[in-house]
Amino acid sequence: MSLAKRKGGSAHERALANKLWSMGGLAVLRGGCSSGGGVRKRFVPDIVAIGPGFVLVIEAKYRSERSSIRIEGEKVEKLLEFAHRARGGDAYVAVKYKGDDWRFLPITDRGGTLS
Numbered sequence: 001m002s003l004a005k006r007k008g009g010s011a012h013e014r015a016l017a018n019k020l021w022s023m024g025g026l027a028v029l030r031g032g033c034s035s036g037g038g039v040r041k042r043f044v045p046d047i048v049a050i051g052p053g054f055v056l057v058i059e060a061k062y063r064s065e066r067s068s069i070r071i072e073g074e075k076v077e078k079l080l081e082f083a084h085r086a087r088g089g090d091a092y093v094a095v096k097y098k099g100d101d102w103r104f105l106p107i108t109d110r111g112g113t114l115s
Contacts (some may be wrong), residue, residue, distance in 0.1 A: 015047050016094060016102055026051045031084040043078035048086070048095070055089030057082050059107075064098045076107055 017030040031044040047058040057079055061069045071093060083089035091107040 009060065009062045012096060013060045016058075016096070017047050018062055019102070020047070020049045043075075043082060045079055045082055045091075048089075055083070055086040057086060057091045058091050058094050058104075059092070060094045060096075061098045062098075066097050069093070069095060079107055 001015065017028050020026050027050045029048045031046050031048075034039040045057045046060040047056075049056040049058065051066055059075065059079055062069075063069065076091075079091040083091040092104045093107060094102050094104050096102045
């Protein structure tokens with residue numbers, strides 16, 4: 001079954017994690033389930049990629065059609081806190097629109113809209 005036919009963004013998160021892993025030299029973890037809905041006591045990012053001397057904390061977003069992506073300020077704060085706890089890691093939003101490659105946008109402050 002193709003990624004486009006699967007429900008939810010988890011298939012795209014897995015594909016991104018696998019792509020990062022296959023690049024070689026990176027250790028990659030995928031956060032297993034959504035942090036929403038009070039399921040977890042602590043925030044878990046979608047993907048954490050660790051390489052020599054750096055840590056990437058990633059929130060992955062997939063859209064089948066081009067549209068703005070909104071990320072709540074609280075989620076941005078939690079991504080930045082997780083990155084900080086990872087000894088200076090960098091927080092990113094990875095965005096993929098159907099038919100395009102992943103784009104990585106650095107997060108440097110509270111939430112907003114990505115176009």
